[in-house]
Amino acid sequence: xxxxxxxxxxxxxxxxxxxxxxxxxxxxxxxxxxxxxxxxxxxxxxxxxxxxxxxxxxxxxxxxxxxxxxxxxxxxxxxxxxxxxxxxxxxxxxxxxxxxxxxxxxxxxxxxxxxxxxxxxxxxxxxxxxxxxxxxxxxxxxxxxxxxxxxxxxxxxxxxxxxxxxxxxxxxxxxxxxxxxxxxxxxxxxxxxxxxxxxxxxxxxxxxxxxxxxxxxxxxxxxxxxxxxxxxxxxxxxxxxxxxxxxxxxxxxxxxxxxxxxxxxxxxxxxxxxxxxxxxxxxxxxxxxxxxxxxxxxxxxxxxxxxxxxxxxxxxxxxxxxxxxxxxxxxxxxxxxxxxxxxxxxxxxxxxxxxxxx
Numbered sequence: 001x002x003x004x005x006x007x008x009x010x011x012x013x014x015x016x017x018x019x020x021x022x023x024x025x026x027x028x029x030x031x032x033x034x035x036x037x038x039x040x041x042x043x044x045x046x047x048x049x050x051x052x053x054x055x056x057x058x059x060x061x062x063x064x065x066x067x068x069x070x071x072x073x074x075x076x077x078x079x080x081x082x083x084x085x086x087x088x089x090x091x092x093x094x095x096x097x098x099x100x101x102x103x104x105x106x107x108x109x110x111x112x113x114x115x116x117x118x119x120x121x122x123x124x125x126x127x128x129x130x131x132x133x134x135x136x137x138x139x140x141x142x143x144x145x146x147x148x149x150x151x152x153x154x155x156x157x158x159x160x161x162x163x164x165x166x167x168x169x170x171x172x173x174x175x176x177x178x179x180x181x182x183x184x185x186x187x188x189x190x191x192x193x194x195x196x197x198x199x200x201x202x203x204x205x206x207x208x209x210x211x212x213x214x215x216x217x218x219x220x221x222x223x224x225x226x227x228x229x230x231x232x233x234x235x236x237x238x239x240x241x242x243x244x245x246x247x248x249x250x251x252x253x254x255x256x257x258x259x260x261x262x263x264x265x266x267x268x269x270x271x272x273x274x275x276x277x278x279x280x281x282x283x284x285x286x287x288x289x290x291x292x293x294x295x296x297x298x299x300x301x302x303x304x305x306x307x308x309x310x311x312x313x314x315x316x317x318x319x320x321x322x323x324x325x326x327x328x329x330x331x332x333x334x335x336x337x338x339x340x341x342x343x344x345x346x347x348x349x350x351x352x353x354x355x356x357x358x
Contacts, residue, residue, distance in 0.1 A: 061093070
C-alpha cells in the first residue's frame with residue numbers, strides 16, 4: 001500500500017516505475033550521491049530541467065514540509081536535494097503544509113509554525129540552504145505581498161473547477177473535504193511559481209507523494225486561464241528506519257534526529273540498527289553479511305561515506321565476512337557522531353529571520 005498518508009509492505013521500485021508511468025534514471029551525470037548511487041531512481045520530464053541548466057536559464061524547485069515531530073535523517077534526503085538544486089541555479093520554494101497538517105492530523109496552525117521553524121527550517125539552513133533565491137512560506141499565510149498571495153489562493157480555487165470528485169477518489173481513495181482542499185492547495189504550491197517567475201518547476205518526492213504530482217500535472221493541462229510548463233519530478237527511494245522498517249515520527253527509536261546528541265545516536269545505532277549479519281560469529285565469517293538490508297551500511301551509502309572506493313571496500317568486506325556487524329556499526333557511529341557535533345554547532349548559530357520574509 002502506497003499513498004501520501006501511508007506506506008506498507010515490500011517495495012519493488014522497478015514495478016512502481018512501470019505502474020506509475022515513470023522513467024528510470026540510468027547513468028546520470030549529475031554530480032550528487034543520490035544520482036550516482038541510484039537513490040534517485042526515476043523521473044518525469046527531468047530532461048526539461050537539465051536543458052535549462054545547460055542553457056543557464058532559470059528554473060525553480062518546489063517542495064513542502066509536513067511540520068510533525070523531529071527533523072531526522074529521512075527528512076535530510078529532501079533537504080540535500082534542495083541544496084543541490086539551489087547550487088545548480090534553481091530558485092527554491094518551500095511550503096510549510098500547516099493547512100494539510102490541520103486537516104489530516106488535527107494539529108494547530110500555531111504548533112505547526114513552531115515545529116517548522118525550530119525543527120525543519122533551522123536544520124535546512126545548517127545543512128547549507130542559502131537565503132538568496134529561496135522562499136519559505138506557510139500554506140495558511142502565503143505572503144503579505146498581495147500580488148503573490150492572491151496568485152496563490154486564486155489558483156487553488158480556479159483549479160477546483162477542473163477535476164471531479166470521482167477523479168479525486170480514483171487518485172487518493174477515500175477522501176474527506178479537508179483532504180480535497182489540501183490537495184488543491186498542494187497543486188497550487190507546485191504550479192504557482194510558474195505564474196510568479198514563468199519558469200519550469202521540478203519537484204523531488206518519494207513515490208508515495210506521486211498522487212499529488214499526477215493531480216497537479218493533470219489540472220495544469222486543463223485550465224485555460226494560464227499556460228503552464230509541465231511539472232518535472234524526481235523520485236528517491238525510501239530511507240529505512242533504524243529497525244529496518246519505515247521511520248515513524250512517533251517512534252524516536254526508529255530514527256536519528258539531527259538534534260540528537262552524538263551519544264544518543266551511538267546508543268540508538270548499537271541497540272536498534274537492523275543488522276544484515278549472521279547469527280553467530282562463525283556463521284558470519286563463513287557466510288558473510290548482507291549490506292543490502294543492513295541499516296548501518298545503507299546510512300553510509302546514503303549520507304556518510306562519500307568515497308565510492310571506500311564504500312565498495314566496506315561492501316566487499318562485509319559480504320565476505322571479514323567485517324563484522326559491530327565493526328560496521330562502529331564505522332557509522334564515528335562518522336555520524338562527527339556529523340552531529342559539527343551540525344549542531346552550525347544549527348545553534350542559525351538566524352531564520354531572513355528566510356521568512358513575507
